[in-house]
Amino acid sequence: MTLLRVDHTAVIVRDIDQTLERYRLIFGILPGERTMVPDQDVEVAFLPLGGTQLELIRPTSPTSGAGRFLERRGEGLHHVAFLVEDVRAELKRLSDEGVELIDTEPRRGGRHLIAFVHPRATGGILVELVQHEGDQQLQA
Amino acid sequence: MTLLRVDHTAVIVRDIDQTLERYRLIFGILPGERTMVPDQDVEVAFLPLGGTQLELIRPTSPTSGAGRFLERRGEGLHHVAFLVEDVRAELKRLSDEGVELIDTEPRRGGRHLIAFVHPRATGGILVELVQHEGDQQLQA
Numbered sequence: 252m253t254l255l256r257v258d259h260t261a262v263i264v265r266d267i268d269q270t271l272e273r274y275r276l277i278f279g280i281l282p283g284e285r286t287m288v289p290d291q292d293v294e295v296a297f298l299p300l301g302g303t304q305l306e307l308i309r310p311t312s313p314t315s316g317a318g319r320f321l322e323r324r325g326e327g328l329h330h331v332a333f334l335v336e337d338v339r340a341e342l343k344r345l346s347d348e349g350v351e352l353i354d355t356e357p358r359r360g361g362r363h364l365i366a367f368v369h370p371r372a373t374g375g376i377l378v379e380l381v382q383h384e385g386d387q388q389l390q391a
Numbered sequence: 392m393t394l395l396r397v398d399h400t401a402v403i404v405r406d407i408d409q410t411l412e413r414y415r416l417i418f419g420i421l422p423g424e425r426t427m428v429p430d431q432d433v434e435v436a437f438l439p440l441g442g443t444q445l446e447l448i449r450p451t452s453p454t455s456g457a458g459r460f461l462e463r464r465g466e467g468l469h470h471v472a473f474l475v476e477d478v479r480a481e482l483k484r485l486s487d488e489g490v491e492l493i494d495t496e497p498r499r500g501g502r503h504l505i506a507f508v509h510p511r512a513t514g515g516i517l518v519e520l521v522q523h524e525g526d527q528q529l530q531a
Contacts, residue, residue: 277513
């Protein structure tokens with residue numbers, strides 16, 4: 252697998268405004284892109300940080316994956332995303348190797364293609380694979 | 392605060408050998424430095440990844456901070472570490488601003504100087520500040 256870098260580390264939060272303000276005050280981190288992702292029932296904000304990013308995720312529904320995480324474990328670290336060149340090819344390779352996947356096909360995550368590997372395959376960490384600006388690959 | 396980059400994202404694991412082998416097979420990530428940290432009752436391994444690192448932490452005692460985390464929450468993401476130029480200066484600034492800290496003074500973490508900010512200050516994320524090759528600062 253060609254892992255290019257850690258694309259982002261994601262955190263579940265209750266209040267994005269409050270968290271952005273806190274990160275600005277404490278760490279001097281300024282917010283980047285912020286968007287609603289209705290099909291996942293979340294609002295997300297990205298904070299650029301030295302070649303990688305923090306992603307703040309606010310559940311907009313208690314029954315979404317992120318909402319259930321917040322209910323069960325409270326605010327905290329949620330997943331790590333690795334940037335790859337071709338998420339579809341990586342999923343095929345992982346699947347062929349018997350690695351347990353959450354997504355067997357790439358799906359849209361904002362402007363990107365994403366897929367999640369099951370935490371059971373990675374020793375408890377939810378790993379996202381993300382491919383930038385590859386929406387045309389969804390048609391492949 | 393001058394945050395240079397995400398130094399590492401840390402994960403608590405039960406078995407470092409098994410996890411290293413899994414990460415090699417699944418993601419093609421090769422291990423870097425590996426060391427025992429007796430005063431924190433952990434063994435750690437770093438996996439370099441595109442300008443940042445994953446840190447695997449294996450508790451060697453169930454009563455250490457990492458051991459209690461593993462007992463309570465199982466394997467999973469533990470903290471994010473931001474690289475700073477001067478951890479002592481940052482701690483002073485944060486303390487002056489009333490930010491809740493776990494460490495009010497830097498301590499050694501392997502060859503580096505580290506300090507933890509309390510998750511209550513950051514919206515649930517355990518944040519480590521790390522300064523590289525600054526051991527002489529402990530004497531300041």
